[in-house]
Amino acid sequence: MSNNKAKKIDPNENVLQKHVAFFDRNHDGIVYPWETFQGFRAIGCGYLLSSVACIFINFGLSQKTRPGKFPSIFLPIEIKNIEKAKHGSDSGVYDSLGRFVPSKFEEIFIKHAKKNPGALTSDELMGLLKANREPKDYKGWFASYTEWKILYVLCKDKNGLLHKETVRAVYDGSLFEQMEKEHSEKKNK
Ligand code: HEM
Numbered sequence: 001m002s003n004n005k006a007k008k009i010d011p012n013e014n015v016l017q018k019h020v021a022f023f024d025r026n027h028d029g030i031v032y033p034w035e036t037f038q039g040f041r042a043i044g045c046g047y048l049l050s051s052v053a054c055i056f057i058n059f060g061l062s063q064k065t066r067p068g069k070f071p072s073i074f075l076p077i078e079i080k081n082i083e084k085a086k087h088g089s090d091s092g093v094y095d096s097l098g099r100f101v102p103s104k105f106e107e108i109f110i111k112h113a114k115k116n117p118g119a120l121t122s123d124e125l126m127g128l129l130k131a132n133r134e135p136k137d138y139k140g141w142f143a144s145y146t147e148w149k150i151l152y153v154l155c156k157d158k159n160g161l162l163h164k165e166t167v168r169a170v171y172d173g174s175l176f177e178q179m180e181k182e183h184s185e186k187k188n189k
């Protein structure tokens with residue numbers, strides 16, 4: 001990604017809400033499957049990935065964010081409860097309240113970015129995913145794998161590196177805004 005400016009993330013804020021808010025296209029606090037689809041399209045993903053992603057994400061997360069209620073056939077994700085949608089085998093960069101944990105973020109690169117400081121190769125990313133795996137947490141393995149692999153495929157540079165500032169920007173959702181801007185500029189060329 002180009003134009004990644006190092007930006008501090010407030011560790012007291014629920015930034016997981018920001019990660020998701022990009023996909024709340026009409027800003028009503030709820031992410032419906034068609035909004036997930038539109039969000040994926042807006043950052044430049046194709047129809048197939050956008051369709052599969054919106055089905056998996058809204059099926060997977062909707063009910064977790066609506067505790068104690070009957071499932072809704074519209075599969076809404078309620079942003080105000082998004083931290084309830086956290087899964088296992090993650091990096092721990094989001095804490096249980098959706099806050100950004102700077103030490104966990106730094107740990108990713110201290111432990112795994114060996115070839116180039118501040119960037120992950122494909123193999124190093126796989127090393128991170130394996131290191132985060134909790135025994136038999138297959139759902140968590142799958143969720144983490146897809147989150148990180150999609151990020152890698154969309155945002156690696158021409159040398160196959162995923163940069164630290166790109167990863168930081170995914171946590172507060174600013175990456176999605178940047179990608180949307182870059183995608184619409186490309187389209188309008
Ligand atoms: C292209 C789109 C997306 C990418 C590349 C992406 C990527 C990521 C990454 C890399 C993480 C961090 C995982 C970790 O720290 O181990 C994450 C966490 C998370 N994402 Fe996304 N994400 C995307 C879209 C979405 C959407 C649409 C939703 C829901 C509406 C969502 C909900 C979450 C949640 C709830 C977490 C917290 C998981 C946890 O820490 O256990 N993401 N995502």
Ligand SMILES: [Ca+2]
Pocket residue numbers: 024025026027028029030031032035
């Ligand atoms: Ca909405």
